[in-house]
Amino acid sequence: MSNLEIQIGGMKWKNPVTVASGTFGYEYDELFDLSQLGALVTKTITLNPKKGNEPCRLAETRAGLLNSIGLQNPGVEEFITEKLIKYDKYKTNLVVSISGSTIDEFCQIADKLNPYDNIDAYEINISCPNVEKEGLAFGVEAEVVRELIAKLRATTDKDIIVKLTPNVTKIEEIARAAAESGADIISLINTVLGLAVDIETKASRIKNGIAGYSGPAIKPIALQNVFRVAQAVDIPIIGMGGICNTEDALEFLMVGASAVAMGTANFSNPLITLDIIKGLEMYLGKNNTNLREIIGSFKLQ
């Protein structure tokens, strides 16, 4: 059996397969043993509870999904008292995704979560397109990212994963700002900005208007961004965006991701993560190779 183990940041993952924030939770426990995953990533948590956006929040388009959940979550306090403990029993890494609308908010959340040893890393969601002013995430400016990550770095020894948005001109600049200010890992891509119109009502099919686009349709965009970021920084990358099967996962590893995450695909097949773990194992065995040889093996030309 191939060894899928990877070292990523300060963590050891038993395999390079995890889940995309907001698409997976301990509820999947009923279907399989979540300890089998390389890591678990929670839905994004904010300082205060968030009710989320008005429904309708979902719209399927050709090969893609639009969503505008609006970061609905119980807030960090309730997360700690009600949810965190549920992750205790899984023998895998726990990544808590956090977001705020000011740098201070991010730091306050981290301060509250820092004492909990079962949290291995934070994923810093600076990319959700739905909540920031003007519809743009504040993760679109390198200087803001630099300041945010530097401040967070000072508060914690846990791994810091910075999750990037693809909705920028030069993603390399944002990635570099994150790496230089102390991020351990970069994850990408968050959703692409998208819109679908109901021609009957002449309104957005998503009540909140512009939404986040995910699924197979964004895979070429995600691969392009992961590749560019892999060229720009030396820290490891968790790649995601439209991954549906082992071949997709391999594409991401080849362009430079050290691990992959499935989002929308969990909805089509709740066992997709296990399928891909098995698929990677088989691929490595069949091709008599290992992860190290695969990761970043892509040559642009």
Next chain:
Amino acid sequence: MSNLEIQIGGMKWKNPVTVASGTFGYEYDELFDLSQLGALVTKTITLNPKKGNEPCRLAETRAGLLNSIGLQNPGVEEFITEKLIKYDKYKTNLVVSISGSTIDEFCQIADKLNPYDNIDAYEINISCPNVEKEGLAFGVEAEVVRELIAKLRATTDKDIIVKLTPNVTKIEEIARAAAESGADIISLINTVLGLAVDIETKASRIKNGIAGYSGPAIKPIALQNVFRVAQAVDIPIIGMGGICNTEDALEFLMVGASAVAMGTANFSNPLITLDIIKGLEMYLGKNNTNLREIIGSFKLQ
């Protein structure tokens, strides 16, 4: 029969349906009378001939197409002597798409084309992702666009259409720069940057590496960008990106496009433009409405 006529910039179009640059030419003449279209848009022309990129130049992905043609074209001189005359017989508007790697190159091309009265407008392609340095188009910076369009404006009375790339953080800024410096019309979107990996060879499925992504998969991205630009500027918009049928076209008109262009869809169905003209006519008739009521009728929330 509904009246599909629109005034767009200084032009009168018999209907709001045209084609996306690089996907259509007088070769379609054998299949139908091109005079039926609102306008014809040529493949992008550069000052000097361009050989284009190494093959393979095309790769199909789920609901989308990656291409990296590299602006293969005979250059403006041969365009004038060999091609321009072929458009003479069509009783519709002629838009010549032009591109350059310096502002001066754009102006030189315009100078050479200005004497030809059968050209109604230029489409300024500042967005092709394949040829500019770093793989980024120079149309990603508002100030450069401002200077370019101002200079071009000074050389010509023909309509100036500025074609925008979606691969930017704030497309509104580029759109405003174009409008304020004298553009008559904005067209968008050009292709989205994308990549697909051949996991057998560990190389890009497109020889040149990162490519341009088009087709149904990019439609939500295109709609989102068209909507944002329509909010930002007052000049008319030609919308494109993944349009495959009348409903798609209506979505673009509703979010603020005055006209629509089909690109990739011409390959699936070379008569798609005619189908959509007929479809729009039927829609307007059936709903007892007119284009003016439809264009921009979308309400975000």
Next chain:
Amino acid sequence: MQFKILPIKENRKLNSRYFVLKVPDKSISAQSQPGQFCEIKDLESDEPLLPRPFSIYKVEENTISFLIKIVGETTRNLSQKKTAEMISILGPLGNGFKIPKNKSVLLISGGIGYAPFPFLKNKLQKNGNEIQWLHGGKDKYDIFSYDITNYTEDGSIGKKGLVTDDMPFILGKNDIHTVFACGPNQMLKKVSEICEFYKVELQVSMETIMACGMGVCCGCIIKYAENGEVIYKKACKDGPVFDGRKVVWDE
């Protein structure tokens, strides 16, 4: 809750609008309550991406079945599935109806809203309830059974009119403990107004677009009024059955 890949055992066309899909199963059925649903995906086509929610229609020995209306891509594809073709099923999902004991209850279904009621009726009977069932549709193709009181808008079968027409009369005359309703939102809204007026308990089964189906993604929100405040409930987990008098019915 289980995720299974199962072969179609029977695909029975009722008319051009409806069909019944039956798959072999013991374990999902064993866990199922009336009002719960499953997420079903056609494994032969990549699209639509998302599975679709369907109420559990009937639980028989060794099979579970679904009554499905053809409205879009998934339902069209499923309608053409042949015996032995594979689908995926995730379920049972959701809360299901609360079953009273030894009461008089009224079932109101509209169109495909019929789907969860045969299973519900079964359980209600087992619990000693007395059942009246009114069903409504546009025309005769929306009618599934002659053993209940049917209404059609065009009068082609049963009474001409809406399923809600006689409700005030029935609620006024009878001591109905709970109304169960499933159908289009407009109908449910009307039913909830009537129940509010007569102060009768109302359990409605709600439809929304869903993704995960298990309370993870927060995509399937229903607006709900509690303590004078509008809160959001997850249709897939907190529902699909809600107290109909608290659901906020947008236009």
Next chain:
Amino acid sequence: MQFKILPIKENRKLNSRYFVLKVPDKSISAQSQPGQFCEIKDLESDEPLLPRPFSIYKVEENTISFLIKIVGETTRNLSQKKTAEMISILGPLGNGFKIPKNKSVLLISGGIGYAPFPFLKNKLQKNGNEIQWLHGGKDKYDIFSYDITNYTEDGSIGKKGLVTDDMPFILGKNDIHTVFACGPNQMLKKVSEICEFYKVELQVSMETIMACGMGVCCGCIIKYAENGEVIYKKACKDGPVFDGRKVVWDE
């Protein structure tokens, strides 16, 4: 060139790898030359987006047909098409073979490279040419006719070996005016080397991924050496038939 939506007249399976698709047609056929092709799209499925190029296999009275190998999504879908289902056809496209008169010619086909040759052979015969035809494949399933000289890699039918094995011998012995070749690139490269050595004219039919099929998009480029320079030719318009000795064969 025409764009037509046509019903399948016959879909004949040859074996698990190949089938022949026949559609009613007079007008496309009337314009067609051997070596030309059509772009075909399955109208029942949205994907793949792009139509696919297929050589014209046979032109009979009132029909045109295509010999197709199942390699991916479109070809798989087409293989399952039933009589009367609709496909779209754009064609004839491309340049076609140049037909010599009263000469000795050699046809070399590999696998699905067989497809354009029955039509070609027909025209060659009409023009008084003397024809030898060598065909090669991996195994017996790649063999289409017993009237020609077959080679299989596993020796299951015909001679064991590659279709190019005896070419030097034939070209050395006979006064062959033109070689026509169609098949995998590796085979074509080998053929071109042999023809170069014997200074025999070579017409090859090339495959690339195509989009428009009519010379518009510049997507289908073939590298071609002319006057000591590598230039780009459009496979769909300048080809698919090229002077095989000038094609640049990348590894």
